[in-house]
Amino acid sequence: MHTESVHITPYRTHAWVLITLLAFTFITITVTWIDLSALTVLIALLIASVKAYIVLTYFMHLKFESSLFRVFVFMVLFIYVLVILFTLSDYLFR
């Protein structure tokens, strides 16, 4: 059995996270109705990233895991961003 204390996320936190995510979904849909041309994609991606951050932090429990997990996730995302940047810089400016 565990002897160390385990973090239990209250039901209420999960409910609030769900409401926040649904609100962001609604915002994304509303924003895309307004035509901002190139900005639309950027805003949609920005909101999606915020939603992803919330899912990773609360639903996937990263906030309460040991920092090792957060370092790993950060490194993987960092490497992926590098791959995107290098590929796009090659593709768009060749």
Next chain:
Amino acid sequence: MEHRDDIGAKLGMWVFIFTEILLFGGLFLVYAIMRSSYSTEFHQAAHHLNAFIGTINTVVLLISSATVAMSITAVQKGNNKLAVILLVITLLCAAAFMINKYFEWGHKIHIGLYPGSDLMLTLSHGQVMFFSLYYFMTGLHMFHLVVGGIILTIVLIKVQNGTINEGRYVLLENGGLYWHLVDLIWIFLFPLLYLIT
């Protein structure tokens, strides 16, 4: 005394999730490049997608993610009964998602919009590219949803018979992580495919 390492088990699950992120990441990269090359074609093609079904599926997946997260809380508090109910809701959401997808894909295939169809041959290269990516990415995502559903069904049985309990629930946590990954991918797929008209 049995050997047991919950942190290690979760770390292993995360390493697997990283490979999944890079798998879909590659596809998102293809999407980004194709979209920058064929932005007008992508806009035209995206008009064929049903944003309403896409929105419903987004809501359904978010709810299912919340119920999985809550089922962990329930098991931690020793309330396996509630955890079972929450997991059943999750699986029902997964089924709803699949039914929506069936109608969505079914309609497209009915009007002849599928890879290799006669109608597809008349479209421009950019539009064909959009539909290929649409079918491949949502298809691969749906495959993950089915796998996630199978994993959660196994977890559900174990919660029901008490193999997963308040002292031992890492399998539920890992199953939950996989389910959240499915949700995470959809969070990006939805605006990029459905909302670019």
